[in-house]
Amino acid sequence: MSASAHEVRRSDRHVVDVIAALHHPTRRKLYELLNLDGPSTVSRLADAAQERIGNASHHLKVLADAGLVEEAPELAKDRRERWWRADPSTITWSITDVEGDPFGEVVVSAAEQQNLAHHVAKVQQWYGRRGEFDPEWVRAAFSADGWISVTPAELEELGSRLNALLREYGATPERQADGRRERVFAFAHAVPARP
Numbered sequence: 001m002s003a004s005a006h007e008v009r010r011s012d013r014h015v016v017d018v019i020a021a022l023h024h025p026t027r028r029k030l031y032e033l034l035n036l037d038g039p040s041t042v043s044r045l046a047d048a049a050q051e052r053i054g055n056a057s058h059h060l061k062v063l064a065d066a067g068l069v070e071e072a073p074e075l076a077k078d079r080r081e082r083w084w085r086a087d088p089s090t091i092t093w094s095i096t097d098v099e100g101d102p103f104g105e106v107v108v109s110a111a112e113q114q115n116l117a118h119h120v121a122k123v124q125q126w127y128g129r130r131g132e133f134d135p136e137w138v139r140a141a142f143s144a145d146g147w148i149s150v151t152p153a154e155l156e157e158l159g160s161r162l163n164a165l166l167r168e169y170g171a172t173p174e175r176q177a178d179g180r181r182e183r184v185f186a187f188a189h190a191v192p193a194r195p
Contacts, residue, residue, distance in 0.1 A: 001170040015097050021066035022091065023111040026051060027059045028118065031068055036085035036183060039072045042082045052180045060084050092163075123139050137182065148190070155190060162188050 022028055034040060037048075046056035063069040068087055075083040088123045097113070098104030125145075130138050150158065169175075171183055 015093060016101070016107050018066045018091065019063050019093060019111045020070065020107050021068060023114045024059065024062075025118075026055065026079075027063050030056060030059055031063055031086055032067060035044060035088050036176070038173060039075055039083050040084040042084065045084065057082070116189070119187045119189075122187075126185075132156075133182075141184075144188075158190060 017044075022031060026049060030045055033045055033048050040048075042057050042060065043053055045051075045060070046053045049056060051059075060069060064071070064084075069084050070087070072083040072085045075081075093108060093111075095105065098108050112170050126141065128142070148158075166186060167187075175181055176183070
């Protein structure tokens with residue numbers, strides 16, 4: 001996700017609620033839109049997410065119950081207008097955070113699979129759209145992988161350093177205001193594996 005480091009690393013039901021709330025495709029899209037574009041009305045969010053207003057409103061309430069978004073009534077021009085803003089925290093978790101909780105383990109496992117599918121879908125979307133971009137963007141886009149040999153502590157340090165780098169280049173309003181910049185989806189996975 002983006003911005004400040006607020007880790008969801010507690011072995012309680014709240015972790016499961018946050019992960020379950022965020023890993024519904026519509027809710028994730030709404031959360032990402034609020035993080036990238038800033039506060040918005042339900043109707044604008046529904047339009048951007050290609051959802052009905054009632055459906056978007058329902059999903060925003062689920063995100064709010066999980067503490068991921070909140071209403072921003074001070075932005076409303078009248079009583080009918082409902083504005084929302086995201087908590088731009090980074091959300092991290094591990095299956096070990098819910099170890100021993102069968103329900104939590106199922107939710108977190110499903111979220112991990114959904115997360116990977118989300119990442120792959122963004123790359124596939126790029127492959128389908130890259131012809132719309134200048135050659136300098138096509139050349140700049142990259143895929144990186146490599147085999148490394150690390151201890152658990154070193155792997156955790158690598159993850160922290162990558163997250164810090166992503167926050168440094170984050171899609172902040174100031175950076176987005178620069179017309180030379182594009183929003184870029186960046187992700188990395190580092191897991192023990194075999195060839």
